[in-house]
Amino acid sequence: MEEPTEQSNKNDTKKSVPVLPWMRSPVDVSLIDECPLGHRCGANIKLDLALQNTGITSLFPVQVAVWQETIGPGSFERDLCVNSPTGSGKTLAYALPIVQVLSTRAVKCLRALVVLPTRDLALQVKEVFATIAPAVGLSVGLAVGQSSIADEISGLIKRPKLEAGLCYDPDNLSPELQSSVDILVATPGRLMDHINNTKGFTLEHLCYLVVDETDRLLREAYQSWLPTVLRLTCSGDESLFRHVPSTFGSLKTIRKFGVERGFKGKSYPRLVKMVLSATLTQDPGKLAQLDLHHPLFLTTGQMRYRLPEQLESYKVEIAMSEDIKINRTDLSTLEICGSNLKPLYLVALLQTLQGEKCIVFTSSVESTHRLCTLLNYFGDLRIKIKEYSGLQRQSLRSKTLKAFRAGKIQVLVSSDAMTRGMDVEGVRNVINYDTPAYIKTYIHRAGRTARAGQSGHCFTLLHKEEVKRFKKLLQKADNNSCLVHSVPSESIESLRPIYTTALERLKECIESETYRKRKINVTMAKGMRYMHDRFEVAPAPLVSPQEPSNAT
Numbered sequence: 305m306e307e308p309t310e311q312s313n314k315n316d317t318k319k320s321v322p323v324l325p326w327m328r329s330p331v332d333v334s335l336i337d338e339c340p341l342g343h344r345c346g347a348n349i350k351l352d353l354a355l356q357n358t359g360i361t362s363l364f365p366v367q368v369a370v371w372q373e374t375i376g377p378g379s380f381e382r383d384l385c386v387n388s389p390t391g392s393g394k395t396l397a398y399a400l401p402i403v404q405v406l407s408t409r410a411v412k413c414l415r416a417l418v419v420l421p422t423r424d425l426a427l428q429v430k431e432v433f434a435t436i437a438p439a440v441g442l443s444v445g446l447a448v449g450q451s452s453i454a455d456e457i458s459g460l461i462k463r464p465k466l467e468a469g470l471c472y473d474p475d476n477l478s479p480e481l482q483s484s485v486d487i488l489v490a491t492p493g494r495l496m497d498h499i500n501n502t503k504g505f506t507l508e509h510l511c512y513l514v515v516d517e518t519d520r521l522l523r524e525a526y527q528s529w530l531p532t533v534l535r536l537t538c539s540g541d542e543s544l545f546r547h548v549p550s551t552f553g554s555l556k557t558i559r560k561f562g563v564e565r566g567f568k569g570k571s572y573p574r575l576v577k578m579v580l581s582a583t584l585t586q587d588p589g590k591l592a593q594l595d596l597h598h599p600l601f602l603t604t605g606q607m608r609y610r611l612p613e614q615l616e617s618y619k620v621e622i623a624m625s626e627d628i629k630i631n632r633t634d635l636s637t638l639e640i641c642g643s644n645l646k647p648l649y650l651v652a653l654l655q656t657l658q659g660e661k662c663i664v665f666t667s668s669v670e671s672t673h674r675l676c677t678l679l680n681y682f683g684d685l686r687i688k689i690k691e692y693s694g695l696q697r698q699s700l701r702s703k704t705l706k707a708f709r710a711g712k713i714q715v716l717v718s719s720d721a722m723t724r725g726m727d728v729e730g731v732r733n734v735i736n737y738d739t740p741a742y743i744k745t746y747i748h749r750a751g752r753t754a755r756a757g758q759s760g761h762c763f764t765l766l767h768k769e770e771v772k773r774f775k776k777l778l779q780k781a782d783n784n785s786c787l788v789h790s791v792p793s794e795s796i797e798s799l800r801p802i803y804t805t806a807l808e809r810l811k812e813c814i815e816s817e818t819y820r821k822r823k824i825n826v827t828m829a830k831g832m833r834y835m836h837d838r839f840e841v842a843p844a845p846l847v848s849p850q851e852p853s854n855a856t
């Protein structure tokens with residue numbers, strides 16, 4: 305799914321002025337320097353050692369800026385809205401102060417919640433916490449629905465130890481049910497499952513809420529997770545204190561009769577929020593949902609969007625089909641893969657990249673599937689290419705991602721939503737097979753490379769008529785220069801024989817897949833009719849095989 309535009313973004317080829325007053329005087333992160341680990345005041349030495357063990361020797365500017373506003377002089381007084389480029393280290397920017405501030409906690413309970421839009425992203429963020437939190441005795445949990453709900457619950461909630469012969473009654477909510485984790489990384493759906501159904505799961509002690517990939521999360525309601533979390537953590541809500549174990553009595557008192565900190569209607573300790581994205585929304589309506597407390601805006605540079613410093617953008621112009629001879633019978637098959645000569649350009653480009661890790665983006669799950677199938681029919685490319693999209697099962701996606709991380713796969717053909725925030729070491733190239741419609745989409749796609757100060761390339765395949773629009777689109781971001789990458793026509797010509805065969809095989813494959821889908825649908829319809837006739841169960845509407853096209 306493409307990124308939708310916002311009202312304020314419709315004509316903003318130049319600087320766009322934020323609507324909200326507090327966004328007009330931001331902290332400019334681009335003016336902040338990196339900071340060597342030992343140079344921060346009050347940093348926990350064990351944390352620094354844990355960071356050093358992962359090869360980190362200094363903090364990136366956004367991490368320094370957030371540290372200043374949390375552990376530093378800012379003292380978590382204000383909620384933080386962070387707009388910082390892809391790969392600039394936003395994860396550690398929030399993980400580090402949270403772990404530092406919780407490192408002195410006496411009693412284990414759930415105090416920090418990080419919400420992310422996808423499972424893979426949540427897993428990735430949990431790994432980041434897992435590299436630092438144990439060093440100071442903190443536990444990190446995951447609620448993403450990767451394992452069974454029972455397994456997940458047993459990882460999150462500590463059951464009382466029973467005497468031999470005694471039976472635990474799950475309906476009897478005893479005060480001994482306690483959180484096993486201090487920090488929870490969750491996707492909204494699974495979080496709601498636990499809020500609604502898991503005995504002993506409570507947000508009553510929550511002090512820190514991180515909404516990562518904020519604009520993505522605010523785009524959909526996800527079972528009203530945000531209003532629910534805000535309601536459950538609101539200090540005035542009596543329902544909060546229903547199941548407070550006696551050990552937390554003092555905390556309950558502080559929450560309920562919180563001291564005013566000079567900001568009307570807000571009590572202390574309040575729920576501190578940090579919201580982050582590389583393309584943070586400026587839509588007042590959306591930001592209002594977060595109920596931010598005296599928010600501070602941290603952004604990088606003058607313009608609303610910024611590409612990574614070390615990213616080089618290239619456009620690859622595709623010749624018209626008349627310029628390169630193509631026989632008539634190919635044309636009908638070409639429609640299957642959605643375009644004319646693009647696949648040839650892609651293959652030629654992949655060949656020049658010589659097996660470097662690369663992500664190829666398409667505009668839909670269907671094109672992802674077709675393109676990946678087609679590329680794999682180009683027999684001797686000697687590149688391992690796999691598909692990664694929302695049409696696949698989570699287990700298959702995770703397996704593919706693992707192999708890609710390990711370098712067993714060189715090229716991932718992907719749809720958009722799955723790759724936002726994804727951090728895979730060594731991705732040197734991104735290819736926009738389908739031109740992104742929005743600058744936000746370009747930023748998140750291109751941002752899979754040139755991360756953490758590394759260099760990277762983003763190629764966009766363009767038809768002649770798309771060039772002008774693409775140029776305008778890039779102008780919406782800082783450091784937007786775009787070079788031309790030419791693919792020699794001889795390379796295209798040399799690929800033609802194998803391309804014709806590959807297209808034929810793709811056509812056969814799609815026909816057989818369509819046949820299989822139809823057969824499954826007929827069988828399902830028969831089954832439902834049988835259920836209806838036999839048991840008078842109303843048949844559920846059939847899912848059309850075309851329906852997943854909206855997913856990405």
Ligand SMILES: Nc1ncnc2c1ncn2[C@@H]1O[C@H](COP(=O)(O)OP(=O)(O)OP(=O)(O)O)[C@@H](O)[C@H]1O
Pocket residue numbers: 359360361362363364367388389390391392393394395396581582724725726727751755756
């Ligand atoms: N201080 C640091 N020194 C070296 N590497 C770092 C540092 N901080 C983060 N990194 C690395 O930088 C990479 C990008 O970090 P991260 O995933 O947090 O970026 P991000 O800003 O969240 O990007 P995106 O917007 O795409 O989600 C990661 O591989 C991370 O390990």
